Amino acid sequence: MALSSGREVWPLASTSWAVAFDHAYTWLALVTRAELQPSWTHYTLARAILEGSATTLWLLDDALTSVERRDRAVNFQLLDLQHRATYEKAPGAVVPALGPKGKPGDKRRDDLRAEMKRLGILVETPTGPTRRCEETLRLGWLYQLLSAYAHGQQWSSVRGTPEGIGAIPNRRGIYAVAVSADDQMTRRAVTESVGALETALARLEKYTGYR
Secondary structure, three states: OOOOOOOOHHHHHHHHHHHHHHHHHHHHHHHHOOOOOOOOHHHHHHHHHHHHHHHHHHHOOOOOOHHHHHHHHHHHHHHHHHHHHHHHOOOOOOOOOOOOOOOOHHHHHHHHHHHHHHHOOOOOOOOOHHHHHHHHHOOHHHHHHHHHHHOOOHHHHEEOOOOOEEEEEOOOOOEEEEOOOOOHHHHHHHHHHHHHHHHHHHHHHHHHOOO
C-alpha cells in the first residue's frame, strides 16, 4: 500500500461531506415532502450534518502542510479499518463477500500499519468528533447537545420553562419538552448545521481548485 502526500485525504473528506449532505437532504425532504416535523429525530440528522462537515474541514485543514494532512488522514483511515475489523468479527455481523482482490478489515489495517511504519508515520489516535466540531467550527457544545438527543439522554430534553409543544411540568417545575419547528434549539440546529455544510463544501472546492 503506497501512501502519497494527498491521495489519502480526498476520499475521506469527500465521503464525510457526502454523508453530511445526505442527512441534510433527508431532513429537507422530511419537512417539505412528508410535511413531518419530528419531536427529536431531526437533531440526530443535524448531528450527522455537523460531524461530517467538521470532519471534512478537519481533514482539509489548510493550516497544515500536505504531509501533515496525509498523516492525519492515514491515522483516520487506520481507525476506520480498526472499526471495520472489529465489526467483521462480531457475532452475527453481515459481512459482504470479498472479491478476488478483496481483503478483510484486519488485513487491510495491518497492511496500512506496516506501510506507516516503513514511512515513519506516527500512529496517533485521531481527534474525536466533539473536538473536531470545536476546532473547526467552534460548535463542540452543539455536537455534545445533539449527541445527547441522539442517545436519549434526559438532560437534553428538559427546560426550566415551557417551550415548544407538549411541555409537561413535574412537581419541581421542570418541563419535558417535545420540540417544534419554532423551537429555539431547532432553529439554531438548522442554522449551524447547514452553515457548517456550506463551509465544508467551500473547503472542498478550494482543495480541488474548483474555486
